Amino acid sequence: MTLTNNQRGALYMAVGMAAFSSGDALSKSVIPVMNAGEIMLLRGLITSALVYVMARRVGALRSWRVILQPMILLRVICEAGAAVTYITALGMMPIANASAILQAIPLAVTLGAALFLKEPVGWRRWSAIVVGFIGVLIIIRPGPDGFTQAALLVVASMFITAARDLATRCVDKDVPSLMITVCTAISVSVIGGLCILPFGGWKPVSMTSFSHIALAGVTVLVGYQSVIQAMRTGEISVVAPLRYLSLIFSALLGMIFFAEMPDVWTGIGSTIVIASGLYTFYRESRRAHANKVALEAATRVPA
Secondary structure, eight states: OOOOOHHHHHHHHOOOOOOOOHHHHHHHHHHTTSSHHHHHHHHHHHHHHHHHHHHHHHTTTGGGEEEGHHHHHHHHHHHHHHHHHHHHTTTTTTTHHHHHTTTTTHHHHHHHHHHHHHOOOOOHHHHHHHHHHHHHHHOOOOOOBBBBBHHHHHHHHHHHHHHHHHHHHHOOSSSSSHHHHHHHHHHHHHHHHHTTTTTTOOOOOOOOHHHHHHHHHHHHHHHHHHHHHHHHHHHHHHGGGGGGGHHHHHHHHHHHHOOOOOHHHHHHHHHHHHHHHHHHHHHHHHHHHHHHHHHHHHHHHHO
């Protein structure tokens, strides 16, 4: 059976989300015996080696000075910050809850684009953003003592990841995506190494732990490349909403390997966040389509 471009794109996106969720689960499995700095260093070195080979084979390498470009430097810092906060949080809360909070990243990106990039956002999308963040609060459920440290770390990771995505939008288009990934992976490894001492020092790494980290490095790379292929193969309106499959994969992995059962409130909050994200994406697609139609109509008007 021959698959259509949209079907292939959907398959790529599903593989990408499964890979990212698997990488999170593998990282979570070693948190009891390793700190976040060690995980970032070892996982980053493996990812760096793999992506460097890929970039070299396709001729995507550029001068290392590109990392000094402000937006690439900001992206690197944000990637490292998101990794530190999220990996640390994974050791303190169920993986499904952490993944559910991260589903609000598209809403945070829309919010940031409106505030910092001055992109127009109508009242409908503003409403979706507010409702989506209410969903996040339902997932977190702050009690009398306020937000837990783990919840604050994941929320911080969500906003830092949104800042990373906004910085990526502003990177010079002449810089290949793989070169950006190479710079990011190597820099995150270095930053992870610098975090080892403040986070408690180096701990002996068993063969089992190293194999988990090595596999996590591979899954991260598979995830990135699968998402890129999905976006290049299928229509964005078809493949982008499938990002939310990561929540399903994370919940399943949490139940199977960590005996973590998502509760009703997590399900309700996740549903609200996903619905808000899908509606925001729908409104963005409608606006992009309207702008395209207007542009085509303008080009047909005789001078």
